[in-house]
Amino acid sequence: xxxxxxxxxxxxxxxxxxxxxxxxxxxxxxxxxxxxxxxxxxxxxxxxxxxxxxxxxxxxxxxxxxxxxxxxxxxxxxxxxxxxxxxxxxxxxxxxxxxxxxxxxxxxxxxxxxxxxxxxxxxxxxxxxxxxxxxxxxxxxxxxxxxxxxxxxxxxxxxxxxxxxxxxxxxxxxxxxxxxxxxxxxxxxxxxxxxxxxxxxxxxxxxxxxxxxxxxxxxxxxxxxxxxxxxxxxxxxxxxxxxxxxxxxxxxxxxxxxxxxxxxxxxxxxxxxxxxxxxxxxxxxxxxxxxxxxxxxxxxxxxxxxxxxxxx
Amino acid sequence: xxxxxxxxxxxxxxxxxxxxxxxxxxxxxxxxxxxxxxxxxxxxxxxxxxxxxxxxxxxxxxxxxxxxxxxxxxxxxxxxxxxxxxxxxxxxxxxxxxxxxxxxxxxxxxxxxxxxxxxxxxxxxxxxxxxxxxxxxxxxxxxxxxxxxxxxxxxxxxxxxxxxxxxxxxxxxxxxxxxxxxxxxxxxxxxxxxxxxxxxxxxxxxxxxxxxxxxxxxxxxxxxxxxxxxxxxxxxxxxxxxxxxxxxxxxxxxxxxxxxxxxxxxxxxxxxxxxxxxxxxxxxxxxxxxxxxxxxxxxxxxxxxxxxxxxxxxxxxxxxxx
Numbered sequence: 115x116x117x118x119x120x121x122x123x124x125x126x127x128x129x130x131x132x133x134x135x136x137x138x139x140x141x142x143x144x145x146x147x148x149x150x151x152x153x154x155x156x157x158x159x160x161x162x163x164x165x166x167x168x169x170x171x172x173x174x175x176x177x178x179x180x181x182x183x184x185x186x187x188x189x190x191x192x193x194x195x196x197x198x199x200x201x202x203x204x205x206x207x208x209x210x211x212x213x214x215x216x217x218x219x220x221x222x223x224x225x226x227x228x229x230x231x232x233x234x235x236x237x238x239x240x241x242x243x244x245x246x247x248x249x250x251x252x253x254x255x256x257x258x259x260x261x262x263x264x265x266x267x268x269x270x271x272x273x274x275x276x277x278x279x280x281x282x283x284x285x286x287x288x289x290x291x292x293x294x295x296x297x298x299x300x301x302x303x304x305x306x307x308x309x310x311x312x313x314x315x316x317x318x319x320x321x322x323x324x325x326x327x328x329x330x331x332x333x334x335x336x337x338x339x340x341x342x343x344x345x346x347x348x349x350x351x352x353x354x355x356x357x358x359x360x361x362x363x364x365x366x367x368x369x370x371x372x373x374x375x376x377x378x379x380x381x382x383x384x385x386x387x388x389x390x391x392x393x394x395x396x397x398x399x400x401x402x403x404x405x406x407x408x409x410x411x412x413x414x415x416x417x418x419x420x421x422x423x424x425x426x
Numbered sequence: 427x428x429x430x431x432x433x434x435x436x437x438x439x440x441x442x443x444x445x446x447x448x449x450x451x452x453x454x455x456x457x458x459x460x461x462x463x464x465x466x467x468x469x470x471x472x473x474x475x476x477x478x479x480x481x482x483x484x485x486x487x488x489x490x491x492x493x494x495x496x497x498x499x500x501x502x503x504x505x506x507x508x509x510x511x512x513x514x515x516x517x518x519x520x521x522x523x524x525x526x527x528x529x530x531x532x533x534x535x536x537x538x539x540x541x542x543x544x545x546x547x548x549x550x551x552x553x554x555x556x557x558x559x560x561x562x563x564x565x566x567x568x569x570x571x572x573x574x575x576x577x578x579x580x581x582x583x584x585x586x587x588x589x590x591x592x593x594x595x596x597x598x599x600x601x602x603x604x605x606x607x608x609x610x611x612x613x614x615x616x617x618x619x620x621x622x623x624x625x626x627x628x629x630x631x632x633x634x635x636x637x638x639x640x641x642x643x644x645x646x647x648x649x650x651x652x653x654x655x656x657x658x659x660x661x662x663x664x665x666x667x668x669x670x671x672x673x674x675x676x677x678x679x680x681x682x683x684x685x686x687x688x689x690x691x692x693x694x695x696x697x698x699x700x701x702x703x704x705x706x707x708x709x710x711x712x713x714x715x716x717x718x719x720x721x722x723x724x725x726x727x728x729x730x731x732x733x734x735x736x737x738x739x740x741x742x743x744x745x746x747x748x
Contacts, residue, residue, distance in 0.1 A: 146571035148671050155571040274724055300716055301723050305671050310664065311468055315716030318461040319453060332573075339665050343589050344460070360575070425572025 137199040137394055138173045140192035141387060142185055143228075144206050145178040148304045149332040150356050153380035153426025154204070161384035165391050172391055182206040186214045193218050200224035200390050204383060208233045208276065224393060228386040230277065240393070241403045242386040244378055246277050249408040250284025252376045253327060253353055256410055257289055260351065260373065264293020265324030268316045270302035270309050270333045281329060297323070302333040309336030317344045325351050331358035331375070338371060356380070357411065357419050358426055366416035375411040377419060380426055382406045437740040438687055438703040441733070445710045453717040463596055465706075465713050467588065470598035471496070471673075473705040474657040476680040477609040477698055478650035482550075483684050484613070484696030485646050486626035487543065490554040492654050493676030494561035495535050499658040500668035501565040503528045504574045507584075516579045524584070524662070528655040535561070536651015540644040558677070566670040576666035587663040598660045605653065609698040619696075622646060626693025683708055686737045707737060 141162065146152035155178060162174040175196050179185035185206050192198050201218045205211035205227065212233040219225045219237050227238040257267065269285070272278040282299070289296075297320055302309030309328065316323075317340060326341075326349060328334035334354030341349055354361050355376040364372045385406065393400040411419050449456040475492050482489050507524040514520040535557070542553040568574060576584065591597050613619035621642045624632040629639050662668070685691055686707055687700025711730050715721060721729065 146566055146670055149573055149669065152566075152569070152571035152573070152669070271723070298719070299723070301726075305674075306665050306667065306669075307672070311712065312716055314464045314468075315461075315713055318455045318458065318464065319717050335665060335667070425570045 136171055136173045138175060138196050139200045139202060139387070139390060139394065140189070140196060140198040141174060141176045141202045141383075142188050142192070143176075143178055143204045143383060144185070145180045147180065149358060149426050150304065150330070150378070150380050153358075153424055154383050156425050157381040157384045158387065161387040165387065169391055169395055172394065174387075179206060182210040186210060189214045189218060193221060193223075198223055200226065200394055202226045202228065202383070202386050202390050204228040204386075205230045205232060212237070224390065226386050226390045228383055239401045240386070240389060242382055242389065243403060243405045244382055245405055245408050246280035246378075247284035249355065249376055249378050250281035250286075251288045252408050252410050253281075253329065253355060254285040254288025256353060256374050256376070257285075257294055257325065257327060258292040260353075261292075261294055261324055264295070266295050266297050266320070266322060267325045267327055268313075268320065268323060269296050269299045269327040270312060270329055270337065271299055272301065272304045272330060272333075274301060285327065285329075296327075302328070302330075302336065304330050304332055306332050306336040306339075309333035310340050311336075313337045313340035314344070317341070317346060323349050325349060325353065328352050328354045330355050331361040334361060334372070341371075356426075359421055359424060362411060362416050362420045365411060365413055366420060368413055373412065375416070375419070377409045377411060379406060381421075381424075435688070438700050438707065438737060441686075441737040441740060442703050442707055442710070445707060445714065445733075449710060449714045449717070452714065456714070456717060459594075461713070461717075463599070465709050466602070467596050467598045469705050469709040470602040471657045471661050472676060472679050472683060472708070473602045473702060474605050474653050474660070475650070475676060476683040476701045476705050477605050478646075478653035479680045480609065480613070480684050480687070480689050480696045480698050480701045481619075481622050481646040482650050483681070483689055483691060484619075484626050484693055485622040485643055486629065486693030487550045487643060487646060488554065488681070489539060489647065489650055490551065490677045491535075491539060491557040491561060492650065492680060493673040493678075494558045494565070495532070495651065495654050495673075496658050496661065496676060497565045497668055497670065497672035497674075498561035498568075499528050499531045499535070499655055500662050500672055501568045501574045502531050503658060503662050504576045504666075504668055505568065507580055508577050511577050511580060516577075516583050518583070520580065521584055521587075525659050528658045528662075529652060530655075532651040532653070532655025532658070533648055534651070535654070536648040537644075539651065540647030543647065544640040544644045562670060565668060565672065569669055571670070573667050573669040576662065581663075581666045584663040584666070588660060589663070601656065601660060605656065606698060606702045609701075613696055613698045618642070618645070623694055623696060626690075627695070679708055682734055686734060704737075707733070 143158055144151055146155045162176050177188040179188050200223055208230055216237050225238045226240040228242045229244045300312045302312050326337050328337045331354040334352050337352050351371055351373050357375050357377045365375055389400045392398055455461055503524045506527040507520055542548050543550045587597055621637045624637055625639050625642050633639050683704030684701050686704035687697055689696045711733055715726050
């Protein structure tokens, strides 16, 4: 224990001398526990590899965490042993990550927060935000335009989180007064198997449906398999989201069951890392909030959102 | 003993019947052929694994790795079939190769667990906690953090394994039934079942009674691994994909089903048919919650928890009363 403390102390005192030449950027993100997170991990890794070549004076530490407490440990370790000049963090959950990230900001390091905001405002220097209410709104607006006469739909929700709540509220606000009725909503947890099961049960329960808001492409895959297995032809289309490459491809190919998609790009982590690197190495100002909007993808523009090399 | 109605035995059955009555009252589609097929088919994955888990727990062991193992085997099976597709072409031969790969991988994985537990003498909890993490990481790595998908041409060939069947009964249900019946016979009638119970009850006494304790323990893990392979063969055709989110928490569902069914967690007594009832109880709770309005989906986990505990209390109280 004593040795460990000593070693940490030595590392902490030895590093600042080294840091004059190279600055270290810590990147802390959730592990690839579902499709979108997998894509986000891929883009983070790719951005780190690319930027290490572009900026020889920058060093990157990438850590993936499978739960919030592991992420807190990762960030504490980065601060204690790697003397980071900047932290790019996609918080697993807002509340538990707020004070450790604040500690990094208090140490004088640059802080970039991605996707999920912290519980306390003003900690981060740069906030690269996904637009969850917008994601729900764009999805709802598409639903209204695709079902002008109104109709009966079911919706699948993600893992119970603020993100999911904001999306659903945005969706509900957008379809209000349109005659579209959500008969049922259950959590499919952004998971193919769970959404398959939930959809099977929805199909048993509701003999007549017009469309499904799967709200995510992983869930859309489960939903489509359940519809196909049941042989139901009353459902006109399934609206997923987040822009998985296979689903974007089907939209581009004119699949009538998948006529559209709504983006929530996992590559926003690359935007955040890139902007942080620019901020550390140049005089270009990058502080503030950068919102990445959710865009409607249809057959016309689908190929612009098709990334065949990404795992998502 | 046999003639007297043991109310403790009736506990899980009563819970199941109560659930079925509740389900039928809440929704008229609950007992429709379609819904019954859905529930039984989706129970098959956990069910097949839980039958193997019954033997492991009966002999005093535990296996936490089965969910990750299923995900890893599913990934492997998809990679093998995708890799051999150009040589073998989409057809029955390739499906058989995939099935063989899954069974082999399952057996080897079960053997590794069993070897570390029996020969290296490491606690089952620690060994399988370790392999749980290893398989989960391996499938994430194989999938490059994303999803492994079976080649599209192959999917139509393999789909009938989950969705097809004979006489209107789907294959997963048939396989689950066969595994359960075989398991019940082995547990009740075969020497292996009695040996497993003896080892779980008191391994010293079992050893003096010339039971090869290590061999029995090893075999329970190998059989469980093999059955995880079988469950995976049913799982892959359904959605044709595997990712790091495949099979999450299957181990706990399987263990819960075993305990609900009346097998003792500390070993020494196992009941395969009880496990089947336990699996059905767990699937029905989910199904009923999806078919019902008025319960906030946030509370699904709480309702499951209450029913699991009630099902077990029912057994204990009957035991005290009788």
